[in-house]
Amino acid sequence: MMNKSQTSFHYSTLKILTASDFSQRKLPLMCARGLKEGPDIWLTACGHGEEIGGMAIIHEVFRKLRKKSLLKGTINAIPLMNPIGFETANRFISLSGEDLNRSFPGKATGSLGQRIAEKIFSTILENKPSLVIDLHHDWIHSVPYGLLDAPIPDLDPEAMSLCGEYLKKTGILVVRDSETVYGSLSHACLREKIPAITLELGESYVINEKNIILGLSAIWNLLVYLEMVEPLEERFPIMPDRKKSGWGELMYHNLPLTTKAGIIRYFVEPGDRIRERQKIAQVYDIFGRPIETLYGKHSGILLGHADNSAVYPGKQVFAFGYQLPKTDAI
Ligand SMILES: [Zn+2]
Incomplete structure (x- = not known):
């Protein structure tokens, strides 16, 4: 369907399993397509079932896209990657106790976590995206920051340096992980030479409206940099202010x-x-x-x-x- 912003939206689902009561378990897929060719961005959230805020941030990005035009490219999203954990306020996939964000790139014949990861990963990889932004949350007492994967020699240096460039453009704190997190979505993407960054946006469990605005602003700042959208009229302060405090990469x-x-x-x-x-x-x-x-x-x-x-x-x-x-x- 087309709206007045000339952006086309398509919402669909991706089947992940049939449950014992024959119900179909599915993941939501959202897609906004601009009129011109451009970067293909993926936003993912709620891989940890209790980290709910990222889902609301993706909803807000799409709400804004309905009002503003997507000037070029495509924005895809999976706002809820772990519905089984989400329904029981559980970080893990409740049925198998697995951490979905340690199960990538996944395996079609593997464990439940690997099977779900494989469905997600193969869907994301279909069009070799320009960037994957995975949204996460942290302790109640935490500030928002962006996380870059630890540099290891077998990761593509070009994809790694693009991650640093993109994360700086969000305006939030840039933190380099000190350890390689094998099985994470970002690591699996980087292994395929796809730039991927993780945003840690404050507390889990409850949606903190301040962090939703901040997450939206961070993603929008990056989309402006990629010339995919116009800047927002409202200016939301990013806390802590990286520019003012002079923090570089931490x-x-x-x-x-x-x-x-x-x-x-x-x-x-x-x-x-x-x-x-x-x-x-x-x-x-x-x-x-x-x-x-x-x-x-x-x-x-x-x-x-x-x-x-x-x-x-x-x-x-x-x-x-x-x-x-x-x-x-x-
Ligand atoms: Zn997480």
């Missing part, structure tokens, strides 16, 4: 972990600047005695802290974007 870092069991009290908030050796949290035993102090390992920004203050030895309680030379091993 390195994801989860250290220090806790080494004692007890309760943790945080002295810093997501978005705070962190200095090396800054006191950032204290762990107490169950009599209230301080047993461990945690310090920043490098200077950078606090991306988030864990939602649960009960800790044990080896628990990850922080996510940082540290300012490190790219070559530094973590």
Whole structure:
């Protein structure tokens, strides 16, 4: 169907399995096509069932596209990749307990997770897209940021450098992952020389309207850069402001972990600047005695802290974007 914006929209479904009650389980496919040829972009969300906000961000992108024209190219989306987890507010595919975002590129004869991943991945790959943007969410106490895959030699350098260029254009913090996440959608795309970035857009479970606007703005900024859309009239501030704060590319870092069991009290908030050796949290035993102090390992920004203050030895309680030379091993 055509609307006044001269963009054609097509919504369909992709069958993933027949359930025991013979019901058909399907994924939603959304497509907006501009009048002219141009980049082919994929937006994906809710691969982790409890990370619901990305679905709303995709809805908002398409709502805007109905008002504004898609000047060129195609925007495809799968707003809900893991409906089985979504219905039970579960990160995993509830039936098999698998993490869909560790199952790519998938396998048609493999486990349930691999089968669903294969359906998604082969659909995305059909037209060799220009870019895949996978939307994710994080702890309740976390700031939005964009994640680049860790550089490893067998990934295509051209696709990797395009990812960095595109992510910078979103306006949000640019963080380089410190570890390779095998089986993630972005990693599987990069292996096929397809640029892919991950956006971590604040809390899971509940839709935070502020983060929806931010996610929409970040994606729209990139589409403007690709000359696929006109800028929005409204200007939404991107927090934390990467330009104002002068952050370049940051390195994801989860250290220090806790080494004692007890309760943790945080002295810093997501978005705070962190200095090396800054006191950032204290762990107490169950009599209230301080047993461990945690310090920043490098200077950078606090991306988030864990939602649960009960800790044990080896628990990850922080996510940082540290300012490190790219070559530094973590
Ligand atoms: Zn996720």
